[in-house]
Every structure is written in structure tokens, then in C-alpha cells.
Amino acid sequence: MTTQIPPQTRQTQIKLDYQAAEYTSFMDRLKQWLFNGYASLFYLFLYAPIFVLVLYSFNKSRFPTYWTGFTLEWYKILFNDHLIGSALKNTLIVSISSTIIATIIGTMVSVGIERYRFRAKSAVDGLLFMPIIIPDIAMAIMLVVFYNLIHMDLGLYTIIISHIAFNISFVAIIVRARMASLSSTMEEAASDLYANEWNAFWRVTFPLLIPGILGGALFAFTLSLDDYVITNFTSGPGSTTLPIRIIGMTRRNITPEINALSTMMLLTAMLLVPLSLWLQRREDMS
Amino acid sequence: MAIEPRTRRERLTLNILLSPTLFWLIFFFAIPLVIILILSFLDNSPNGRIVWNIQLDNYIRFADQLYIKIFIRSFFIALITTIICLLIGYPMAYWMANQSLKKRNTFLLLIMLPFWTNFVIRTYAWKMLLARQGQINQLLIALKIIDEDNVHTFLNTNAAVIMGLIYIWVVAMVLACFASISGLDRSLLEAAQDLFANPARTFLRVTLPLTLPGIVSGSILVFVPSFGAFVTPDMLGGGKADMIGNLISQQFGESLDWPFGSAISAILMIVMLFGTLLYFRGLRSGEAQS
Amino acid sequence: MKKILIGMLVILFVIGVAACGNGDATDVSGEVETDGGGEEEGGDGEVGGTLYFYTWSEYIDPDIYAQFEAETGITVVEDIFGSNEDMYAKLIAGVTGYDVLVPSDYMVAMLVEEGMIAELDHSRLEETISYLDPTFTNPPFDPNMGHCLPYFWGTTGIGFNWEDWDEAPGSWAYIFDPELAGNFSGQISLLDDMREVFGAALIYLGYSSGTTDEAELAEARDLVLGMKEHLYSFESDTYEDLMLTGETRLAQGWSGDIFVAQAEDENIDYIIPQEGAVMWVDNLCITVDAAADPERLERVYMWLEYLNRPDIAAQNTNWVWYASPNAAAESGIDPEILGYPAIYPDDETFERLQYLGTVGDALDIYSRMWTEIKTE
Secondary structure (H helix, E strand, O other): OOOOOOOOHHHHHHHHHOOOOOOOOHHHHHHHHHHHHHHHHHHHHHHHHHHHHHHHHHEOOOOOOOOOOEOOHHHHHHHOOHHHHHHHHHHHHHHHHHHHHHHHHHHHHHHHHHHEOOOOHHHHHHHHHHHHHOOHHHHHHHHHHHHHHOOOOOOHHHHHHHHHHHHHHHHHHHHHHHHHHHHHHHHHHHHHOOOOHHHHHHHHHHHHHHHHHHHHHHHHHHHHHHOOHHHHHHOOOOOOOHHHHHHHHHHOOOOHHHHHHHHHHHHHHHOHHHHHHHHHHHHHHO | OOEOOOOHHHHHHHHHHHHHHHHHHHHHHHHHHHHHHHHOOOEEOOOOOEEOOOOOHHHHHHOOHHHHHHHHHHHHHHHHHHHHHHHHHHHHHHHHHOOOHHHHHHHHHHHHHHHHOOHHHHHHHHHHHHOOOOHHHHHHHHOOOOOHHHOOOOOOOHHHHHHHHHHHHHHHHHHHHHHHHOOOOHHHHHHHHHHHOOHHHHHHHHHHHHOHHHHHHHHHHHHHHHHOOOHHHHHHOOOOOOOHHHHHHHHHOOOOOHHHHHHHHHHHHHHHHHHHHHHHHHHHHHHHHO | OHHHHHHHHHHHHHHHHHHHHHHHHHHHHOOOOOOOOOOOOOOOOOOOOEEEEEEOOOOOOOHHHHHHHHHHOOEEEEEEOOOHHHHHHHHHOOOOOOOEEOOEHHHHHHHHHOOOEOOOOHHHOHHHHHHEOHHHOOOOOOHHHOOEEEEEEEEEEEEEEHHHOOOOOOOOHHHHOHHHHHHHOOOEEEOOOHHHHHHHHHHHOOOOOOOOOHHHHHHHHHHHHHHHHHEEEEOOOOHHHHHHHOOOOEEEEEHHHHHHHHOOOOOEEEEOOOOOEEEEEEEEEEEHHHHOOHHHHHHHHHHHHHHHOHHHHHHHHHHHOOEOOEHHHHHHOOHHHHOOOOOOOOHHHHHOEEOOOOOHHHHHHHHHHHHHHHHO
């Protein structure tokens, strides 16, 4: 099926992925223009509620849905709020550690499954698939009952373990989609360098997998950051996370403090954009 | 395409690759899962304690017009969500995959960023946008599409729920399709273009089949959680468009009926498992034909 | 496969070791930092240590934590739950470690039945109990306060907007009578809470809010189904917001919430309908595992005493805006709150209030009919 794949992968990949230069005809330009317009609309859809959310973080009223005037008060309150601070800390500990572990082992299992044929494959497949199809409330209940059966005290680490349990599957499904599209080329490249399989993997397969791994990790992080149901049940004394606190706040009312918090998190995350560009540039130069 | 692990070393590699996941999922998923399955055959006290009285009652109870209706409605809501996600997510993934390597990561990050805010607040924002006095109605009035006395009620309908689910899960579709499309061998596409000389045919005959793995994982990533969703129907459906997830969480919550909740969960999982198996089989036979 | 198993066992071992190490560490690592942390050494009256307080969000003035710590050296860690049932589910699954819980009335009865909260030692709380309003010292769900102290209480009534009314809508008919509800078609919200909705409908029909009679419940269900076409949504969290923005004009809601909305827009008000309404009391209860440990129990009693000291109870009420059952605190409570009938109803109104109570086996009927209401 496949044609030439020289071993100097990175170069090849840039060449392969790079926009073909001959897009010059009018139709092509029109197509390009339509595509860009479509993408902008898509981003508008994603960011429309975000604009509203940010706007209301400057709202005078304590209701985040009812505009009365401009204030920075909620930011001041946010920075002095120990309860939100500790919930944020817990959330970050949980989502960062569960993302790292789930991404590593989720990638490993994807490579194993896509690369090798073995007898228990469909069983492993099924097992990997189950955490995705289980209703999260059922998973939450079974985990809390299980932890208590084996006398594990609930705390941050039980939340992390639970998050890893569902995140592995989400990472794996995305990485495997990437692997499946690559496998033929990969195998050929690997067989060229069969003498050292280890090197072949790190030089050929791994760089090609990075977009999938990155996507999987981002997805896992996002799921972990927002998870309420499983976290709520597997948390113990002293391990309240942000979603638990915020859902709890809805019972009275959520104040724009949460909008302010979300805005701050968004700004922090925005810093990643120039950072990623800078890293990319450094890589290009070397 | 996969290879048989022949040498000892290969077998060892395979074991190393698989064992962490197997360990994790067996201990922190499969064994606890047995608990839910056992629960589904038990009874409960009025106060929600589990009573060891093995029976099939919880499954029989589900065979009720009322619950079946909710089940079918959830299915269609999830199905429509998935189809729309695919229709809007795939072109987006295609566009991203066609960007230069440099821009790609940025665009990828930009897609994920909105989701690093809290989901309750995000859903509140949607409630404001969709409200009768909300920005979308204001925009429609300003564009003279509707007049002021005739504002649309978007909220608390099935449509609002579907929109909310799309908003959450379309990103999964984009990620999965992107992972697959960006892995395409472009020289192959060029060869195909020469062969078919028609972009539409190239797409249908080459691009689409080659990116099928991404479409499949994307669809599953969207369909499955949408089917079991309960927070979105709660918040955007106003409790008037409840789905199977609401029924389940109701059993584990207010109704204190864990066995019934477990039984519905088990049914849901079995249906999804078989559904996806059929889906895969259908795809494979489709592939074989083309 | 054998190798996979061996590999798994190795990892199990490693993780097991790590988890055990972690188990001790997390007790400390998840804490809220209120400067300094608890000093372990006593001697000068300081007890120190940590107390785990499992409660509703924003149900205490956060300054009280710091004040308590300054006085006693005890660090209070606040964990929160979103509903009584969430908390109950965790306890019934066997979760331990929480010291003080804040369940509502009917939940107290269930926790007592299931033996998950400890009896209260009145001899250690004589002074505290003397502060309490006698109306609350013998509640039906916990006779003679055998297990819990009342913490805050409130009612579930109707929120409305004075722009629409010359006279307050003092009847559930404005919500449940299809014709009257039609005046505000699509602008009425009910709580997304099974017991509260049935409670209000049953009270309107003249039945007990905690009935277990299937025919009465069916009548209540049909009542709600009959007005459903005029319903904006079932809403427990944002109904005050919706009233402020004008999306809804009438809402079934909790007293304190609507009072908060009134602070934004004085046209918004709250009334307890003439047919009566549901009242609830949230309580301070001690978990059995805290009671089994003298050191933890010591901290718990200090906390209960502290929260009920008249000055602290008044400070807390002024922050939370619900009614306090602590009579001795009244002199310190903001007169605006004390004089507001929606929070402190007069005796005549109080007569018309009723608790939800537990319903035992009938919960199955409630549950199914609730699903019917939400699905049909």
C-alpha cells in the first residue's frame, strides 16, 4: 500500500504535512477561504459562552447572570479565598498526576495492541472500552464501595486512581486512532531498522505518534479537570476539589468569583499558546 | 498489520506494554465492576441499605413503557448529537490537519482552552445566551429575523440539550479525526488525485476510508457519553428532557435504590457494548465491499 | 499471559507500597491552610488537631474557622456535599473520617436508623442547649435532640415579583391551578427536587407533605402534570437568577435564596402560602467513628459549643441569611433579618409549616411518579 518512507522522519513529515504549494487556482483559493471561514465560525461557537463568562466576572451583582455594573471586586475576593485556593490546589494535583500517568500507560497499551497480535487481544480491547461506556455514576458507586471493601481510606490518591482508570481508555482511543492510520508505514520503517527495534520505535514511531499522544493527554486533562461525579464519591475528608466546591455553591448561588477564577485559569492556559510557539521555533532552529 | 510476537524479547516487550493498563483496569475497574453487577441482582431496604435477596426484579422493572421511552429518547438524542458532531467536527479536523506544523499545536490548544474553565459556569453562560432575553435572541431581533414579541424559547427543549452535548463533545470528535487525518500519507493522496482527477472522488475513495479509524473512535467518544449524560439535560433541558443518565442518578440519589440503578447501568452498558460491536462489524463488511 | 500476571503483581506491590505511604500523607496534604496549622501540644488550654466538617457550601461564615483556630488551635477542614443523598451514599458505602455532618431533618432520621450518627451527650452541652429556642429542641425527626443540634432552618415557599402583583400571591394555586398558572405560562419554575415538589403539591391538595398513600400521591402527580405545560423548568440552582433576569415570574424556592435575590432587586419577594409550606432544619451531627475516638470527640464538642455561642451564632446568621434556632443569639442578629417574615415567620404562619419526614417503602412510589412527571 505504502510508497516511500525514508527514515529521516521529521523532515519527511514536514514535507508530507506541509500545505502543497501548488494551491493557486481560483477554485483552490476559494476552497481555502471557505475552509478558513468555517474554522472561524467553529471557534466562535466554542468561545461564545467563554466571552459571556469572562464578561460576567466583572459584574457588580453577586449573580453571574444579571448585569449591574463593572467591578474588580470578585478578583479581590478570589485571591483571598482559602477554600477556593485549596480546592484549586487539589484539582491541579489530581488532574496533572492522573493525566501524566494515564497518558504514559495509555500510550503503552495502544502501541502494544496496535503493533502485536496476541490471543487475548479482544479481551484487552473490551476491557479498555468498558470505562468509556459505563455511566459515570455507576463507576463512582462501584469504586467507593470497592475502596471501602479493601479498607482504603478515601483521599486525593483515591481520586487520582479513579481518574487514571477512566483516562487510560480515553487516551488509548485517541492514540490508537493515530496508530491505526500510521501502522503500515510505521511497520515498514521499523523493519528497515529492524536491527534495533528500540531505536526504530523512538526514531520513527514515537515522533509520528506525538500528535495523538498530545491530543489524548489534553483530552484526559480536560476530563479530569471537570469531573464531578466520580470525584465527588471517591473524595475523602480534606480532598474537596474545584468541581465539588462549585457544584456545592450552586445550591446557594454561584457568585462571579467563579467566573473570575475561570477567567484566571483561561489566562494561565493562554500563556501556553506563545509557549508552544516558542518551543516550536526553538525546535525548528536546532 | 499487527505482528505476531515471535522472539522472547518481543513477547517481553508486549507484556511490559500491556501490564500497567491491565493491572490498573483489572483492579480499579473490572473488580469493582463486579460489585455493580452483583448489586443489580439484590434488593434494598427503604433506607437504601443493600439486602441480600437475589432476584431478577430490577431487570423486570425496567421493562416498562415509561423507562423504555426514556431509553429510546436518550438513544436518539445521542445519535443526533453524534451525527452533527461528525458533520461539523470532521471538516474542522481536516482544516487543522492542513495547517502548517507550526500553527497546528496552537489551533489544537485553542480548541481545548474553553474547556479549562469550569463546566457549570460554561453551562450557565449558555443558559444566558439561549434565554428569552438572551444574546442570541437579541441578535436575531437586531438582524430583523424575528420581532421582539416573538422571541424564541431555546432553553429547556431537546434541541438545547443536543446543542449542549455537541458543545461538550465535538472536541473529542475533532481530536480523534485530527489524529487520524494528520497521519495520512500525503503522497498517497497526491497519487490518488492523479488517478481520480476529481477531489470529491479522491475524498470518498481514499481520504475517507483511510481516516475511518478516527471517525469510528470519534463517534464512539461522542455517542457513548452523550447517551449516559445527565448534567447537561438537567441544566439545559430544565428537567423537562430527562435522559437515561438522569434516571440512573435519580436511583443512586433521591430514590436510594442502588440495585435498580445498577441494573439500568448494566443494561445500558450491555446495549452499548453490543451496539459498538455491531457498528464495528458493519464497518468491516462495508470496508470489505469497497 | 503468565508474564503479564507476574508483571502485574510486581506493579501491584510497588503501588501498594506507594499507596500505604500515601495513605498517611494525604491526611495532611489535602487540608485547607488557615495560617499556622494546628499545633499538637496542649497544656495551655489549646487542644489542637484537625476537625473534618462535612457540610453544605457557603453555610458558615468562613471567618469563624480562623477565629476557632485562634482560640483552640483546632484546624477545621471543610468538605462539602451537594445534597443529603450524596452525603448519605458515601456514608452508607462505609466512608469514614468526617467528624461533624450537617444533614437535614428527614436525613437525620435515616442516619439514626442506620446507626451512622452518635448520640449527643447532653451533659457536655448544658450551656449550649440553654441557648436554643425551645421550638427546636424536640423535633419529630430526633426526639429531644437525642443525636443532633439544630443549626439553621428555613421554609420552601413562593418567590414572586411585585411588578406583577398588588397583593402577594399567597396560595399554591397560582402555581398548581392550571388556569391561574396560565397567567404566567412558561414563566414558572419548580424545584428540581422530588420531595419538595410532591410536598408542595400535597399541601395544596390538603394532604400531609410526607404522605405514603398511593392515591394521594397520584393526585399530586396529576396536579403537577396538569400545570406542566406552563412550567419553565425544574430548577433548584438558578431559579433566583432566572427571576432576576425576568425569565421567570413565579418560583417555588427556599427562603434564604430568594432573600439574596431581593438584595439585588427589591421587587422580588417571598411568601409562605396560606395552605402552608414545607419547613426544614439542618442539624449538627456527630459521626459514629468520631464518637469512638475520645480525642476527636473532644474537638467535636468544642466545635458544637463554639458554633452555638450566642455571639458566634449571631455572626454566622448575619452571614448565612437563614434563621438560627439559637434564641440567645437574637440580640446580635441584624434587625433586618430578624424582622423579615420570610426568614423569621410569625407564630400564626409557623403553625402552617410541616416537615417532610421519611416515607419508608413509599419512596419507590415517589420515585416512579417523579419519573413520570419528568417524562410525560
